[in-house]
Amino acid sequence: MTAPEPAHLHAHLLAAVPSATASGARVLQALLADPAGAAQLTVTDLARRTSTSEATVVRTARSLGFAGYPQLRLALAAAGAHHEPAALLTGSLEDTADLATVVATLAAVETEAVAATARTLDVAALAAAADAVHAARVVDCYGIGASGLLAADFDHKAARVGLVTRLRTEGHAALVSSALLGPGDAALAVSHSGRTPDLVGSARQARERGAAVIAVTSSPGSPLAAAADHVLVATGRETAYRAGAMASRASSLLVLDCLYVAVVQRLGPAATAALRGTYRAVEGSRAAPADPPGSR
Known part of the structure; x- marks a missing residue:
């Protein structure tokens, strides 16, 4: 891995938290909270402050x-010169917060998560994923709980x-559907943690x-x-009030929108024709505009 530029360091620190060990996450959180202050610490000082070891800091x-x-x-x-207030970017909200x-905290967390995802998203992986979806006979879409949305x-x-798609937002339904996939098909699995058992099982079976x-x-x-051919990382992390999970939802939506647009680009005029046809299919069911107040 190539070291990130200072301007992108915060995004890389944020993206590294979900997959870090417990001790590694404590080091990353300390760096996120005060990068300029952490820059003044020796490896021994940082290890002591985070209740870890010098080896953990180096790793x-x-x-x-x-x-x-x-x-x-x-x-x-x-990076410290460009650092925003830690209280905003950690997404921590007290019970008594006005x-x-x-509003300011959630806006900061979600904005930073989306920006960080845009800076760190693997465009080559995105292109490969779009190719797979574009070429697929059928695309299974898996997500459980909030990821199902x-x-x-x-x-x-x-x-x-x-596109021919099958949405599965229940674990057993995803497992059953993945058992019917084969070469030439694709499965899209969405999960903040990447550890939901049935979702992981469905991805493994599909592959x-x-x-x-x-x-x-x-x-x-x-x-x-580990079970996927193409991994698209959406930056976000859990916090006490799930502000991080909310940010993950926003950044995941960005990733999925990017994937959708990339697929549409590959479909070309066929996508435009399909959008027009599906729009006409529902146009007649829209309610007529209401008369403005006072018009009668």
């Missing part, structure tokens, strides 16, 4: 693409441009049967990512 630096902690410190110092603080959004848009598997997850080191 964390190397996992980010740096040769060692000294190189990470230099990047932290450069609504203005809630994201899978449903992609399924709806994909169907509008003429074993020869289908192309695309994972959209915030955890590139998860079992789901």
Whole structure:
């Protein structure tokens, strides 16, 4: 892995949290909270502050693409000048927070997550995933719980441009559907954690049967990512009030929208014709505009 530029360091730190070990995550959280301050700490100081070890700090630096902690410190110092208030970007909300603080915090967290995802998204993996979806005979869309809403959004848009899709938002239904896939098919699995058992099982089964598997997850080191042919990482992390999970939803939606647009580009005029046809199909069912108040 190549070390990120200082301007992109925050995004890489944020993206690394979900798949880090417990001790590694504590180091990353400390760096996220105060990059300029962390740049002043020796490896021993940072290990002590995060209740970890010097070896953990060094491993964390190397996992980010740096040769060692000294190189990470230099990047932290450069990144600190552009750092936003930690209270906003951590997404931590107290029980007594006023609504203005809630709005500002969620806006900051979701904006940063979307921007970080845009900066770190693997465009080559995105293109390969779009090729797989475009070429597929059928595309299974899997998501359980909140991730099911994201899978449903992609399924709806994909169907509008003429793709044959099957939405599965229940674990056993996903397992059954994946057992019927084969070469020339594709499965899109959406999961923030990448660790939902039935979803991971469905992805593994789809791949074993020869289908192309695309994972959209915030955890590139998860079992789901390991089971996929193409991994698209959406930056986001869990916090006490799930602000991180909300941010993950926003960044996952960005990833799925990018995938959708890339597929539409490959479909070309066929997508435009399909959109027109599906629009006409529902146009007649729309309610007539209401008369403006006072018009009668």
